[in-house]
Amino acid sequence: MATHKHPLELQEELNKIAQELRIEALAMIHRRGQGHPGGALSAAEIVAALYFHQMRIRPKEPNWENRDRFILSKGHASAILYPALAKRGYFPEADIKDWGQIASHLQGHPDKNKTPGVDMSAGCLGHGISIGAGLGLAARISGLDFKTYVMVGDGECQAGVIWEGVMLAAKYKICNLITILDYNKVQLDGTVEEVMPMEPMKAKWASFNWNVIEIDGHDMKQVLASLDEACSCKEGPSVIIAHTVKGKGVSYMEGKAEWHYRVPTTDELKLAVEELDVNV
């Protein structure tokens, strides 16, 4: 994988942003008393790389026709998306504190009609790949060159409709569709292995004729290189299988199903911020 485009300074900057997003995500969840920390933290490097480097976007023109799209198909990770959108200037960072209040534009799960910068509403799992494929086809018909990035979860891949989209994207060779699988190995009820085993994950996607790239989803160098590789593929859709850790960066959350949906106490938040700050 080519790395010359991604100097160390860029990687360090994006890693710093990822840590800041993590801290903000946990603070949001704590403040609101609701939310999904585990799957938000596992996605931090990828979201940072997309919004602060990879995607061609105009935050002041959120509906620009030829913008790259991002669909957070695993919509429960909204706590990592909202700080990224705020930090990129789609809406004031102060809005974050009202998350989940009735007057707030920030819903429990992302809502494209309420929050600037959200390209598609999500929450019920399984939709993102077919929707991303449709966007890819629309770009082809319109002669536009935007790309659609879709982030799916591993548990989400248990939904049959995911594979309907996977088949379709391969049939129509939708190269402008890039799927990132946040493979953190844990879902609500336990590990993916316990609830519904998904291995061999790589072989599943490859057998559907997708271009498969496997990376450590917390290694920024690999994240950036894999996105470039996926974008350069001309044969069909690409999936980046990003091996991640649920609750990454907070020792007591890492790999624990209970942190799929649990709110840190004040003391727990303090400890988490201390751990994350060290790495900033």
Place this chain on the structure above:
Amino acid sequence: MSTFKTEPTRKIFGEALAEYGAIDKRVVALTADVSSSVVTTIFAAKFPERFFNVGIAEQGMIDTAVGLALGGMTPFAATFAAMLLRTIEQIRTCVAYAQTNVKIVGAYAGLSDFKDGPTHNSISDVAMMRSLPNMTVIVPADSTEVRKMVPLIAQHGGIVYFRMSRNDMPSIFDNSHSVKIGKGITVLDGSDITIIANGHMLSRSIQAAEKLKTKGISVRIINMHTVKPLDTALIKKCAKETGAIVTAEEHSVLGGLGSAVAEVLSREYPVPVEMVGIADTFARTGPNHESLLDKYGMSVADITRAAQKVLKRKSD
């Protein structure tokens, strides 16, 4: 009693879609392995780059249509209404809630797929679709109305559920027929009762009105092709002027046109209402569509009986 010529409704839909697709390049068509049945084959032949056959993957079809709509297209996603029931979550979340401009065509609706039986009947689709916020629900009464509706649906700035029959529908209207989404049409004027009907039941209601006329009963008939948004002003006017209402639809009596009309009247102008439709039951396979309609409570005689019953209630 009037007899009606029939026209090939599905083919007319397919031609209308292809014709409009030539005018508006943003129109795309999706289907789930039933393109020859819903006759999107005509569109596919003319515009292969704008036609997508997703295979037997209805949920994926709706979500793909959502993505196409997000990208500025006007997708028509067509399959059997019965099979669309498995996509109700896609339709709720990604179409209705997200407000994506998807046109959903529910073909072979009601009992019209008589030969394939209850698995292929769709008697709950109107109830389910109209309960979704942001949804427009249209049930055309004949092939001319189908043809006239297609461009209006494409131009309509929002989600539409377009309910189609499998069978050649009796022809009621000629080419001068004018339709507007959300506006009921007075097909026949009368003063004793109003029959509010749509789809296949409109032609049967016209036949019932002729029978009732011989008994001295003056019937008004409304073609309520749009179940949502409902023409509440017209319903209220009919209730005031005729004092009794019969609804007639090829759908369960739970949750469809009859329920929608009753919701309005109970709130705004209560008058006696009788509902003609399929009772809370599944139908059976039959030799043809017409005999199933007759067996399951939607015969001309069922309409006349309902009319006489509602008249009696009105005078009681």
